[in-house]
Amino acid sequence: MRNVLTYCGLYTLGDEPRRAVMGVAEEVMAGLRKLGAVTGPQRHRGVFVVFDPEAVKLVLDSLCAEAGVQVMFNAFVCGATRADDRIVDLRWHDHGGEHTIRARAFVDASGEGDLAQFAGAATRYGNDGAVNLGTLATRFGGIPRDVVVTADQLTAAVQAAKAAGRGPFSKDRSVLTRLPISGDMVCYLASEDYDPRDALSQSAAERRGRQQAWAYLDVIRSLPGCANAWLASTGPEFGTREARHIEAAHRLAWQDVVEGRPQPDSIALGAWGVEWHDRTTLQSSFIYPPDKTAYEIPLRCLLSRDTGNLFAAGRVVDADRQAGASLRVMGTAFATGQAAGVAAAMLADQGKVDGERVRRVLREQGALVEVSQIT
Ligand SMILES: Cc1cc2nc3c(=O)[nH]c(=O)nc-3n(C[C@H](O)[C@H](O)[C@H](O)COP(=O)(O)OP(=O)(O)OC[C@H]3O[C@@H](n4cnc5c(N)ncnc54)[C@H](O)[C@@H]3O)c2cc1C
Structure with missing residues (x-):
């Protein structure tokens, strides 16, 4: 799971999203719904639902x-x-x-x-x-539920921090979403070029990714209403897309x-x-x-x-x-x-x-x- 907490691909992406995947996926969704542990569908480029990581373990x-x-x-x-x-x-x-x-x-x-x-x-x-880039999913707590942080706002803040020589940062844009139960904010920013077949390469990426996660935390704390944010979790493993x-x-x-x-x-x-x-x-x-x-x-x-x-x-x-x-x-x-x-x-x-x-x-x-x- 690696803290990737947004199911994409369950819905078509048109104005009126339709279910494209049912079967076992729907059994999981029903279990999550029963626990009040899934929200959506919502949009960021595509259509996705957000689920709680502990609830999905219980359901599975x-x-x-x-x-x-x-x-x-x-x-x-x-x-x-x-x-x-x-x-x-x-x-x-x-x-x-x-x-x-x-x-x-x-x-x-x-x-x-x-x-x-x-x-x-x-x-x-x-x-x-060509191999799709990997990214360390990162979860932040301590941001009150009524505080809205947008992807544009975060991008601008990361770019400003980069220009001021802070970091390390890689990506400056990600979906930002709140988890159903904890209200924690999840984003997929800290990225590294590594070879997932090689433990040394992946370990080095993970260490650098964690440094990035703390740097992103600094940026998030600078946003209105986010001064008390904390780093709830990274990974634990680096997220390999391909x-x-x-x-x-x-x-x-x-x-x-x-x-x-x-x-x-x-x-x-x-x-x-x-x-x-x-x-x-x-x-x-x-x-x-x-x-x-x-x-x-x-x-x-x-x-x-x-x-x-x-x-x-x-x-x-x-x-x-x-x-x-x-x-x-x-x-x-x-x-x-x-x-x-x-x-x-x-x-x-x-x-x-x-x-x-x-x-x-x-x-x-x-x-x-x-x-x-x-x-
Ligand atoms: C940062 C990031 C963000 C993403 N965002 C989204 C998103 O928002 N929505 C979405 O739907 N998808 C997203 N994805 C894509 C998605 O996470 C993966 O493509 C998807 O999980 C692939 O599923 P999988 O079951 O093929 O592989 P995985 O999810 O990687 O699962 C493979 C499993 O096999 C186990 N395994 C591997 N090797 C062995 C072995 N030798 N022996 C025993 N077990 C082994 C692993 O531990 C793991 O549990 C994202 C990916 C990343 C990295």
Whole structure:
């Protein structure tokens, strides 16, 4: 979670936002609503909801328990065995040492594509030499609820502090939002160019990011009504927007989206824009999907092209630079995660994946798999 507390991708981005992701995402949203722990939809370029970080843990714990999921926190996948074109088992570490799990099907939802890489499946880092920038999410307390801080106000204050030689700062613009229960303010400013596959590189980024967070706190304290602000939390981990993708049977291209190309094996809908954070300029840009509506994500983008029992979810899914910068958001990750799970379960139970049956099961589970389902 890394303190990223705004679900994007659940809604289309037009004047009247429509739900583009349901299924498991809606079960999570219902749990959050019951706890009074989600607000929105609201807007900053796109449409998003804001949730409380402790409430989402409780909701996910109880949904996993109800579904009979055996959960293992703090278990790091560190290797896998491959035989021909399949993964046979994966290895993971806890404080008891190394363990092995055998399975008939696997989903890589690691964000970094670790399982695919360790299993010798084809992967790539970023796209054509470009990798979306990482940012340390930061949470500030002590700002009274009736004090309004706008993104423009913060940008101007950061620019003034930069001009006065204060810092260190990277970005000067971010969404600013208040959490439902605590009223804490969350923003995504402190950014660093690092390699998430390398612990030394990521650790250095994290240390520099924390220095930035304190510098941003100084700026925030200078804003009207914010003198008593404090730094409630950073990360804890640096937030990585992009690392490895699997090489899948198909790579979703943004041009497919622009041309509205129908995807007969669509299993999920993307609704976010191309949100690109540049490593060189530290600037971000946003391109809306055509007509600010949703687009279809084919099952083929989740199926490894060379490892028959490996599926991808979330930001590991195969997509080009622009499509990847859109489908990576958490709302869409709910949808690709659910689809990858259904497909993997089908392969494990029945020995093959039938795309039409995957779509049917997802529909039965309340998921949206085609743009025509949006109401
Ligand atoms: C600063 C920032 C702001 C963002 N803002 C938003 C936003 O406002 N709204 C939005 O929807 N999205 C936002 N995103 C994007 C979003 O956070 C990610 O793209 C999304 O979380 C991707 O989901 P995922 O499940 O693929 O990967 P992740 O969320 O990265 O989850 C991967 C999980 O796998 C675990 N893992 C990794 N490797 C291993 C291993 N070897 N063994 C065991 N476990 C492992 C990790 O610990 C983690 O829990 C933002 C991202 C960043 C960095």
